[in-house]
Amino acid sequence: MKLVKQTKDGWQYQLNPAEADCLRSLLNQFPITASATAKISRTDSDPQIVDREKLLNESLADHREKLKTRARSLIGAGKFKERDKNWRLCINSEERECLFQILNDIRVGSWRALGEPENLEPQTPSPTEREKVFHNIMNLAGYFEHRLLDHEEAENSS
Amino acid sequence: MSSVLEPFTIPKPAIETDTSSDDKLAPTYYVICWNDPVNLMVYVTHVFMKIFGWERQKAEKHMWEVHEKGKSVLVREGAEKAEFYVHQLQNYKLHATMEPAE
Numbered sequence: 001m002k003l004v005k006q007t008k009d010g011w012q013y014q015l016n017p018a019e020a021d022c023l024r025s026l027l028n029q030f031p032i033t034a035s036a037t038a039k040i041s042r043t044d045s046d047p048q049i050v051d052r053e054k055l056l057n058e059s060l061a062d063h064r065e066k067l068k069t070r071a072r073s074l075i076g077a078g079k080f081k082e083r084d085k086n087w088r089l090c091i092n093s094e095e096r097e098c099l100f101q102i103l104n105d106i107r108v109g110s111w112r113a114l115g116e117p118e119n120l121e122p123q124t125p126s127p128t129e130r131e132k133v134f135h136n137i138m139n140l141a142g143y144f145e146h147r148l149l150d151h152e153e154a155e156n157s158s
Numbered sequence: 159m160s161s162v163l164e165p166f167t168i169p170k171p172a173i174e175t176d177t178s179s180d181d182k183l184a185p186t187y188y189v190i191c192w193n194d195p196v197n198l199m200v201y202v203t204h205v206f207m208k209i210f211g212w213e214r215q216k217a218e219k220h221m222w223e224v225h226e227k228g229k230s231v232l233v234r235e236g237a238e239k240a241e242f243y244v245h246q247l248q249n250y251k252l253h254a255t256m257e258p259a260e
Binding site: 039040042043044059060101105108116117118119120145146149152 | 187194195196197198200201204205208214241244245248249250251255256257258
């Protein structure tokens with residue numbers, strides 16, 4: 001996957017068939033993991049914190065539902081177009097941000113499903129099938145995040 | 159009829175409630191991003207630039223602080239705005255909280 005064109009209206013990425021299959025599969029299955037309860041503070045003892053935390057979790061759940069809709073629309077609204085045996089993904093800035101959030105939700109969710117390990121490599125010589133699946137999904141989501149941001153790193157280093 | 163003067167009392171000056179001082183005393187919060195091993199450094203930088211409108215250099219400075227020191231104070235704001243930023247950061251699945259500023 002690589003950026004082939006960037007205009008004020010949007011972004012065009014080229015994906016090979018395997019990448020296109022993987023990305024569409026991730027989008028189609030989103031959300032892959034159950035949502036975790038989010039904390040809004042580590043130290044605040046204000047009684048209002050309970051309400052704030054409830055509001056945060058409601059807001060995150062609502063946002064996730066919207067991301068699910070966006071994930072489906074990224075697959076089904078002609079965003080992926082076949083071209084010369086490869087695929088083009090054409091998205092605007094807002095869709096790109098949604099894609100980041102979807103991919104990172106998948107990545108962080110998979111990491112949580114693995115027990116939030118400090119080391120991201122499999123810890124046992126023979127990981128279970130479940131562990132293998134979540135490791136693969138976590139790495140795949142990270143791969144696409146990197147590819148989406150590659151040009152920003154390149155611009156910065158040039 | 160005697161002309162006894164009524165005691166004259168000086169009216170007490172009205173004590174105005176200075177509402178602006180309430181604002182000064184309103185609690186403020188630090189918006190903190192905490193380190194974790196899963197969020198990619200380039201992604202964290204991107205999110206900081208997007209949410210706060212920072213230049214890359216400033217976003218990277220905070221990203222490195224998160225990575226090396228375990229956390230970074232991103233902004234200090236009133237409750238409402240701090241809460242808004244925490245919601246935004248958590249939408250991107252960054253580990254962010256708001257902590258009372260002393």
